Amino acid sequence: MPFSRPSESPASVGSRRRGWLAFAGGWILVALIAALGAGEVARRDARAELARQAEAAAALHAAVLRSELEKHRSLPVALAxxxxxxxxxxxxxxAQGERVDLKLENLARQTRAAVIYIIDAGGRTRAASNWRLPTSFVGADYGFRPYFINAMRSGRAEFFALGTVSGRPGLYLAxxxxxxxxxxxxxxxxxxxFDALEAEWRASGEPAYVVDPGGVVLITSVPEWRFRTTEPLDERRRRLTLTDQTLQPEALxxxxxxxxPGDQPRLVQAQAGDGEQRWMHAAVPTETPGxxxxxxxxxRGGIDVAVAAARALAALVVTLLAGLVAFLLRRRxxxxxxxxxxxEARLELERRIDERTRELRDANSALNRQIEERRRAETARELLRDELVQASKLAALGQIVASVAHEINQPVAxxxxxxxxxxVLLDRNDPEKARGxxxxxxxxxxxIGAITQELRVFSRKSDPKIGAVRLEDAIHGALLxxxxxxxEGGIxxxxxxxxxxxxxxxxxxLEQVIVNLLKNAAEALEGHDRPRLLLKVTRDRDRVRLIVSDNGPGVPPQVRAQLFTPFVTTRxxxxxxxxxxxxxxxxxxxxxxxxxxxxxxxxxxxTLRTA
Structure with a gap:
């Protein structure tokens, strides 16, 4: 039914216009306040997250440093x-000096120590791991070095300095x-x-440096920072540090x-890497005193990005809310x-709609019934899928547990x-053999770790890492x-x-394979009168055959065809x-x-391939 819209007076039009202007001004003010507040909250949260990440990374770096130091601190104690x-x-x-030179050379190579040397009470070096090199320490006088003086007086000493011969920085453990x-x-x-450690820190993209109690940088992933200071030193401290560290005057x-200052993470502006930028600084103490x-x-601009995103989001939310309110007011x-x-037209329209939608209501009822049936079928399918997933998990777990229990039994024994x-050796006062x-x-x-790793590789069907292996070493480990x-079986x-x-x-x-074959043969020979086990190695051009043979009852014919099938066994x-x-x-x-x-x-x- 057509209708005419009533006309509006100029006063009502002006009042409505003033109301819309007031609404727009209020929206701008609220949007500005919300954007500023959200930006500050985002700035605080971003800083807190960066600080947490920096503290975690610093703790990890400190743990790596502690591990490196603890590995080497045991060497002087053992050698003493x-x-x-x-x-x-x-x-x-x-002759005695040459024998100790060889021992120190092998030990330095195995532990990756820079150099190991022995100084007599007069300060003269009697043996060193670098005795073959032109820069050999043998015969050199190091009685003036602080680590020698402190160790002779206190029994032990740790001192970081440049080498008088190599000129390379390092920590001296005496x-x-x-x-x-x-x-x-x-x-x-x-x-x-600490070259390898500094290279590892450098690869992480996070500059790191270790300072001593005097604020001098000793270890750092940025070579230009070494032997610089966290704060200016007075002339006395500078002169003493230059003397102790054997540094050039331009250092420090x-x-x-x-x-x-302090141990709380804070933002700093520094030149490290590509251009000057902002960094989150974190500091943690280490096991070395001081x-x-x-x-x-x-x-990486994360704080500014978070602030900008939060402000934009707050402005957008306020704008959407304002638009929604304006839309609702306009609709009202x-x-x-x-x-x-x-x-007046509503009642007539409802009557006509009721007459013309009766068929639609019937169709809608039928559609609702179909939807309900579909929903029940979907629910049943979801339950079945969950049961299948759980069954698969239990089957995989059973295989893994069985494999681990089967493979690590011999190493544990x-x-x-x-x-x-x-x-027994300790009771006999034989510490050398006990240490072996x-x-x-x-x-x-x-x-054992390698066996569990192999089980994971086997389950994933991944390619093993192959290298050159001396077969005798693998056989020796398996026989061990x-x-x-x-x-025990008299074999x-x-x-x-x-x-x-x-x-x-x-x-x-390879040891795992040999151990399994030897163990199977030993079990097959249980109860045999004259058990005999043959371990034979033959070579044919680029192929090596390792043969494990026993004189037991053998493998039944009905099992031979399925011998290498999972869960097929004669035991x-x-x-x-x-x-x-x-x-x-x-x-x-x-x-x-x-x-x-x-x-x-x-x-x-x-059958194996030669390397």
């Missing part, structure tokens, strides 16, 4: 009790060597250089930025204008045996794990062929996973593992 070193200092001879009567014989010194300049690690974490005005004109051996047993426990622990089992182990060959494999994984307590994993490991090396035909016992052949 070495009888060869004590004999050299007590009565130096050329330990006094005492004679049997308590007389000081000399000092053992280990120099630790302040850093190109002000290091914030040393503090400082870290600059790049902000239009609704009031139309209400009077539509009141060997660890127990070595631990008991170490206890404890070292083998460490090796076995690493092998299984010798007790073979001796006669016969070795044939030359195992001094290098094959393409991973040592721990009552077996899982049927060992040979499957071993075959997959050998295949990862580019080789093969098969059961050879034979009339007596079982013969397994592992």
């Amino acid at each position: 009790g070495d009888p060869d070193i004590a004999d050299l200092l007590a009565a130096p001879t050329t 330990r006094r060597v005492d004679g049997a009567d308590g007389t000081p014989l000399g000092v053992v010194v280990v120099k630790v250089e 300049r302040p850093l190109p930025f002000a290091t914030p 040393w503090t690690l400082h870290l600059l974490s790049p902000t 005005q239009q609704g009031l204008a139309r209400a009077r004109a539509e009141e 060997a660890i127990q045996t070595q631990a008991e051996t170490a206890g 047993a404890l070292a083998r426990i460490g090796d076995l622990t690493q092998r 794990l299984t010798r007790g089992r073979l001796d 006669d182990l016969v070795r044939e062929g030359d195992a001094e060959v290098t094959v393409r494999a991973d040592r721990f994984r 009552a307590n077996g899982l049927g996973l060992g040979l499957v994993i071993c075959r997959d490991i050998v295949a990862g090396f580019g080789g093969e593992l098969d059961l050879a035909e034979g009339d007596d016992g079982a013969t397994f052949v592992a």
Whole structure:
């Protein structure tokens, strides 16, 4: 039904216009306040997050530094009790010196120490790990060095300085060597250089530096900052530090930025890397007394971006709310204008709608029933999917647990045996052999880690990392794990062929294969009158065959075809996973593992490629 819109008076038009102007002004004011407030909140939150990340990164850097120092601090302590070193200092001879030189050279190479050397009570170097080099310390007089003086007086000393010969910075760890009567014989010194650690910090993109109690930078990922200071030094401290550190006069300049005081993370403006920028500074103490690690974490404009985004979002939200309110007000005005004109037509319109939508209501009811049925079917499908997912998880968990329990049984037993051996040796006052047993426990622990890693690699079907492995080393490690089992069963182990060959494999994984084959053979020989186990190595051009053969009952014909199938086993307590994993490991090396035909016992052949 048509209707006419009533005309408005000029007074009502002017009043409405003033109302809209007041609304627009209020919106602008609220938007400005909201943007400023949201920006400050975002700035505080962004700073707090950057500070948290910087503290975590600084703590991680400090942990890496602590690990590096703890690894080397044990060397002087161990060497101070070495009888060869004590004999050299007590009565130096050329032969004794050469023997200690070789020992220190090997130890420095294994521990990656910069240099290890022995100084007698008069300050003269008697042996050094760099004795072969032109810069050898042997014969040099280091009696003037502070670490020597402090170690002779206090028993131990730590001192960071430049090397008088190499000119390279490093931490000198010194330990006094005492004679049997308590007389000081000399000092053992280990120099630790931090080039690798500084390179690792440099690769992280976060400048880091370590300062001593006097504020002098000792270790840093920015080479230009080394031996600079966090604050200017007075002339006395500068002169003493230059003398102690054997530095050039141009050193000990302040850093190109002000290091914030205290241990709370703060923003600093510094030149480090590509151009000057803002960094979040964090500082944490280290295990070395007085040393503090400082870290600059790049902000990369994150605070400004967060503030801008928060302000834009706040302005947008206020704008949307204002638009919504304006829209609702406009709708309300239009609704009031139309209400009077539509009141009479509404009843007629409702009647016509009711007549013409009866069929639509029926169709809608049918559609609602279909929707409900669809919803019930969807619910049932979701429940079924959840059950399938849970079943899959339980199956995978069962395989993993069974594999781990199956594969680490021998190393754990060997660890127990070595631990008991170490206890017996200690009771016999034989610490050297006991230390060897404890070292083998460490090796076995690493092998357990390698076994669990191999199980993960096997489950993911990933390619192993292959390198050159001496076959004799792998056989030796495997026999270390299984010798007790073979001796207990009275098994006669016969070795044939030359195992001094290098094959393409991973040592721990190859040991795992050999251990599994030896263990299976030992179990097959249980109860045999004259058990015999043959371990044979043959070579044919670029192929090496490792043969493990026993004179046991052999593999039943009905099992041969499925021997390398998961969960197929002839033992009552077996899982049927060992040979499957071993075959997959050998295949990862580019080789093969098969059961050879034979009339007596079982013969397994592992074919490997030479390196």
